Amino acid sequence: MSGTDAGGWFDALFDRDLSLVLVVLAVIYVAYVLAGVAFGYGLRGQLNSIANLTFYVGVFGMLALALNLHWGYTGLFNIGIVGFMGIGIYVTALVSKPPVAEGGAAQVGGFGLPLGVGILAGVLVAGLFGLLVALPALRLRADYLAIVTVAFSEIIRFTMMSRTFQSVEVPTALGLRADTVGLGGGGGLILNYTDPLEALLRTVFLWDPYLAFLDLVQQTLIPNNPKPVVDGLLYGVMLLVGVFAFYVLLTRLGRSPFGRVLKAIREDEDVANALGKDTDRFKLTAFVLGAALMGFGGILWYSSRGSITPPSFRPNITFFIWIALIIGGAGSNTGSFLGGAIFAGLLYEGPRYVKNLVEAAFELGDAPRNFGEAMAGFASLDPMPFVLYTLDSVSQLRLVIMGVVLVWLMHNRPEGLLGHRKEIASSVDLSRPSGDGTTDAPAATDGGETR
Amino acid sequence: MSDTDEEVVSPTAASESESVADEGESVAGESESVAGESESVADADVGVATDDAVDAVATDVDVDGETPLEVEGLRKTFGGIVAVDEVSFDVEAGTLTGLIGPNGAGKSTTFNLITGMLEPDAGTVRFNGEDITGAQPHEIANRGLARTFQIARELEEMTVLENMMLAPKGQSGETLWRSVLPFTREAVEREEAAQLERVWEVLDFFEIDHLAEEYAGNLSGGQRKLLEMARALLTDPDMLLLDEPFAGVNPSLEKRLLEHIHELREEGYTFLIVEHDMDLIMNNCERVIVLHQGRVLQDGTPATIRESEDVIEAYLGGEV
Numbered sequence: 162m163s164g165t166d167a168g169g170w171f172d173a174l175f176d177r178d179l180s181l182v183l184v185v186l187a188v189i190y191v192a193y194v195l196a197g198v199a200f201g202y203g204l205r206g207q208l209n210s211i212a213n214l215t216f217y218v219g220v221f222g223m224l225a226l227a228l229n230l231h232w233g234y235t236g237l238f239n240i241g242i243v244g245f246m247g248i249g250i251y252v253t254a255l256v257s258k259p260p261v262a263e264g265g266a267a268q269v270g271g272f273g274l275p276l277g278v279g280i281l282a283g284v285l286v287a288g289l290f291g292l293l294v295a296l297p298a299l300r301l302r303a304d305y306l307a308i309v310t311v312a313f314s315e316i317i318r319f320t321m322m323s324r325t326f327q328s329v330e331v332p333t334a335l336g337l338r339a340d341t342v343g344l345g346g347g348g349g350l351i352l353n354y355t356d357p358l359e360a361l362l363r364t365v366f367l368w369d370p371y372l373a374f375l376d377l378v379q380q381t382l383i384p385n386n387p388k389p390v391v392d393g394l395l396y397g398v399m400l401l402v403g404v405f406a407f408y409v410l411l412t413r414l415g416r417s418p419f420g421r422v423l424k425a426i427r428e429d430e431d432v433a434n435a436l437g438k439d440t441d442r443f444k445l446t447a448f449v450l451g452a453a454l455m456g457f458g459g460i461l462w463y464s465s466r467g468s469i470t471p472p473s474f475r476p477n478i479t480f481f482i483w484i485a486l487i488i489g490g491a492g493s494n495t496g497s498f499l500g501g502a503i504f505a506g507l508l509y510e511g512p513r514y515v516k517n518l519v520e521a522a523f524e525l526g527d528a529p530r531n532f533g534e535a536m537a538g539f540a541s542l543d544p545m546p547f548v549l550y551t552l553d554s555v556s557q558l559r560l561v562i563m564g565v566v567l568v569w570l571m572h573n574r575p576e577g578l579l580g581h582r583k584e585i586a587s588s589v590d591l592s593r594p595s596g597d598g599t600t601d602a603p604a605a606t607d608g609g610e611t612r
Numbered sequence: 613m614s615d616t617d618e619e620v621v622s623p624t625a626a627s628e629s630e631s632v633a634d635e636g637e638s639v640a641g642e643s644e645s646v647a648g649e650s651e652s653v654a655d656a657d658v659g660v661a662t663d664d665a666v667d668a669v670a671t672d673v674d675v676d677g678e679t680p681l682e683v684e685g686l687r688k689t690f691g692g693i694v695a696v697d698e699v700s701f702d703v704e705a706g707t708l709t710g711l712i713g714p715n716g717a718g719k720s721t722t723f724n725l726i727t728g729m730l731e732p733d734a735g736t737v738r739f740n741g742e743d744i745t746g747a748q749p750h751e752i753a754n755r756g757l758a759r760t761f762q763i764a765r766e767l768e769e770m771t772v773l774e775n776m777m778l779a780p781k782g783q784s785g786e787t788l789w790r791s792v793l794p795f796t797r798e799a800v801e802r803e804e805a806a807q808l809e810r811v812w813e814v815l816d817f818f819e820i821d822h823l824a825e826e827y828a829g830n831l832s833g834g835q836r837k838l839l840e841m842a843r844a845l846l847t848d849p850d851m852l853l854l855d856e857p858f859a860g861v862n863p864s865l866e867k868r869l870l871e872h873i874h875e876l877r878e879e880g881y882t883f884l885i886v887e888h889d890m891d892l893i894m895n896n897c898e899r900v901i902v903l904h905q906g907r908v909l910q911d912g913t914p915a916t917i918r919e920s921e922d923v924i925e926a927y928l929g930g931e932v
Contacts, residue, residue: 413792417800418777418785421770425778428767435727435761436779437753437847438786446788588785588797589804591773593812593824 178495185499189506190214196514200521205383205390212393217509219400220462222501225485226407226494227454233491234415235447236427238307241294242482244314245287245452246459247474251321251344253283253460254469257354260340267351269328272339276360280460287456288449290317295448299441314476321471322347349470357464358396371395396465403461404498407454412494412584414450421586423447477560481509484563487570490577492584499578508563516555528553678740680705680851680882681757686725686735688718695721697906699735703851708873708883710893713903714926719886720762722903723855727759728752740850754781758849762856762886764836768829772820772839775828776811779846783807811846818842818872834865841872851882858892870896890927894918902926 193214197207224242231237257279258271271279290313298309320326321344328343344350355363362368378387414420422443425433434440463469481504489500519525528549529535538546551558570577585591681703688696696718703709713719724730726737728749736745739757753759767775785791785800815821818838823831831839837857844852857873858866874896877883887893893900894914902910902917904926910917917923 410792413797414788417791417797418783418804419788419791421774421778422786424770424774425767428769429765431729431749432761432765432767433778434749435729435753435759436843437750437781438778439748439750443786450788585771586774587777587804588791588801589808591771591777591808591824593821594805594809 182495182499182502186218186502189218189502193506193514196518199518208383208390208394212390212397214506214510215397216393216400217505218502219397219404220458220501221482221485221505221509222404222498223400223407223461224455224458224482225489225497225501225504226404226411227451227458228482228486229491229494229497230411230414230447230451230454232486233493233497234411234420234427235423235444236303237299237444237448237451238303239310239448239451240307240476240479240483241310241312241314242455243459243474243476243478244310244317245291245455246462246478247314247317247321248290249283249287249456249459250463250469251283251350252286252456253279253464254350254352254354255279255342255344256282258350259353260338262340267353268341269343269345269350270339270341271354272337272342276355276357276464277364279354280457280464283460284453284457287459288453291449291452292445294452295445299444299448311476311479314474314479318471318474320344321349321474347471349468351468352464352466356392358392358399361399400461403457404501408494408498415494415584415586417586417588419443419446424586481563484508484567487567487577490579493577493579494584496577496579503578508559508566512555512559512562516552519552525549525552678705679703680740681726681884682736682738683722683726684736684738686722686737687733688721688725688730689733694906696725696732699903699906699908701901701908701911703882703884704899705882706877706880707899708877708885708897710897710900711884711886711903712888712890712893712900713909716905717903718906719903720855721906723759723853723886726752727757727853753847753849756848756850757853758844758847758851759853760837760840760844760855760857762859764833764840766828766831766836766839768827770828771824772815772826772828772831773811773824775839775843776815776846777804777807779843780807780810781847814842814846819868834861837861837869838865841869845876849881851884852876854883854885856886856888858887858889866892 190211193210194207197210200206202210224246228239228242231239253276255271256274257276258267258269259273261267261270263270263273294310294313298306301309323344324346326344327346328341330341331337331339333340354360359368362371375388375391378391379385383390415423422433422438422440425436425438426440426443430440433443463473482501485500485504486497487500488503489498490496526545526549529537529546532550535547535550538544679702683702684700686696686699687694699718699722711719711722721730725732725735728744728747728751731746736743738744739752739755742755744752744755744757767778770778784803785797790796791800812821812824815824818841820835820838820842823835823839828836828839837860841852841854841857854873857869861869870892873883873885885893885897894917897914900910900912900914900917901908902920902923904922909926910920910923912920
């Protein structure tokens with residue numbers, strides 16, 4: 162029974178969603194490859210560009226999915242996403258960084274536990290903080306929850322910068338491996354634990370085959386030092402696997418009695434309550450799970466970087482994820498991932514590529530240094546300085562472009578690309594069960610047990 | 613299991629039992645902590661269902677001559693306004709009781725106080741002998757006191773079927789891990805399949821099965837009222853509180869709704885209905901409670917209410 166069920170579920174997935182996702186991803190990837198061709202990238206450059214794109218598609222897809230649980234399913238207005246991400250990666254660093262005494266450039270060490278333990282701890286602590294925020298805040302109206310969460314994420318960032326927690330001596334009497342631990346203050350933390358990819362491959366005993374594979378790549382495709390390129394690609398693939406795991410988990414959750422209550426809370430909490438559902442409990446569970454997933458997303462985003470610093474955890478990341486969710490369509494898991502992919506490909510990374518493309522296509526001169534010089538060109542009816550200046554400032558303009566896209570979406574398609582896709586919240590097909598079309602009316606009203 | 617045939621309480625039987633219930637009040641208060649137990653014992657006492665057909669129709673409803681709902685000295689103020697002032701009444705099992713009154717008489721506030729949406733400043737509410745004053749709405753609903761809303765509040769972006777599937781109590785799949793983990797999920801699916809059959813039965817009963825796949829937001833006002841009542845019924849209540857179930861409903865649908873209510877009442881459900889339409893209440897309820905300016909003005913059979921000078925004055929706009 163379960164076999165055929167799984168088959169049916171898989172078929173449905175392919176019918177409706179997978180084709181759409183694949184088409185969109187294909188379009189984005191082809192565009193990037195073509196841009197790479199225009200830049201005259203070699204194989205290495207192309208692969209790097211693809212790995213970079215995959216990374217952002219993965220992390221934004223994952224975080225948009227986690228936000229969808231809060232906002233799309235339950236209607237919880239969480240704008241403190243980056244706070245949970247930060248908690249995740251900082252706790253992971255704290256747990257898994259080796260002690261200072263064991264060498265390396267780091268001035269602040271950690272407890273030196275395996276990275277797997279660190280990641281687990283990061284996810285759990287992010288969930289725990291979700292609980293701490295939710296307990297008092299979920300009784301508030303939606304907009305107040307928003308204020309509490311954004312304030313929370315800023316508190317987290319300022320705690321990361323705080324000198325008080327910069328580094329703390331661990332008394333040797335405790336008998337721990339750690340000597341000095343802390344959050345590193347404004348300077349951040351150097352992530353000098355085992356590379357996450359290596360840690361994973363070693364756990365599944367694929368590290369040696371991987372090294373052999375790298376040798377092969379070196380001999381055939383990329384002559385010098387292929388490791389960073391292949392690492393990047395593999396990490397991207399891992400992120401996509403993570404996205405898929407998030408998707409399966411959240412889709413299962415959505416199509417269940419639990420998800421149905423969440424949906425009812427989003428629609429009208431009083432009604433859910435009047436039907437005997439302890440809505441506080443459901444909101445709490447959903448918020449904690451979402452916060453833990455955000456923590457995991459944060460870990461995957463930053464764990465392969467060499468270091469983390471507090472400025473990476475400013476609220477703009479939160480708003481990027483919100484834009485991704487709004488583009489895709491809140492309430493739909495497929496839409497969330499699609500929104501994440503489109504946001505990453507077009508709005509987050511896209512403008513830089515457009516700039517490079519234009520510069521590669523037209524041998525342009527140097528851009529003016531400031532806005533005054535840019536405008537000065539118009540005096541002699543020459544728009545070029547202005548165009549050059551605009552191109553040169555594209556990373557700042559990115560935010561303007563995002564804003565314009567958001568305004569356009571709100572006007573023309575407020576429900577997102579996939580619309581208000583209303584996925585039916587039930588673990589079973591709700592059409593009339595066959596074979597009992599002739600029930601008599603009185604029996605229908607019995608209050609008897611159905612279990 | 614209880615035998616419904618015996619339990620359909622005629623108005624006379626109910627009024628007899630009223631005095632018994634009153635005497636038993638203090639006892640009920642003491643037995644609060646063992647309420648869950650005593651309920652099941654009561655069920656067992658009533659008698660043994662003799663045949664499967666009866667069993668199918670049998671309900672959990674306690675209709676053994678108790679007074680399911682007792683309201684005493686209920687009071688609620690909003691700022692300086694006394695919305696509900698020392699309201700006391702009780703509702704007998706298996707009856708259709710009407711709660712009427714002009715606009716602003718405190719009907720909906722009383723409803724909200726009973727169902728836990730508002731917390732009373734003073735007074736007590738007892739349901740099936742247990743004190744439920746100030747309990748959370750979901751706790752009260754889980755004890756078997758279901759309500760509908762004055763303006764039908766559907767979960768608009770959910771289908772009629774989803775609305776219905778939401779209602780049943782104690783769904784094991786409402787626990788996150790059971791819904792997500794592979795093996796427990798299969799049990800959840802089986803439970804849902806069983807529950808689905810009952811959902812379709814109730815849809816058939818209310819004759820809204822043709823709307824099953826429709827989004828609740830697309831339903832007409834009257835259809836929403838039907839859905840809301842069907843949904844409340846699926847929580848497996850002992851008693852239903854209907855807040856203006858006939859407002860904005862066309863006459864033919866009104867007739868249908870009334871038929872459903874009477875049919876359900878004959879099966880042992882207890883109803884308390886807030887309504888504006890005097891004629892409707894007078895013609896259908898055994899007992900009518902009239903609220904005016906937050907107080908109980910009259911409490912009696914439709915005949916006595918009809919003759920009461922006070923009521924006429926309240927409705928025809930005496931100054932009071």
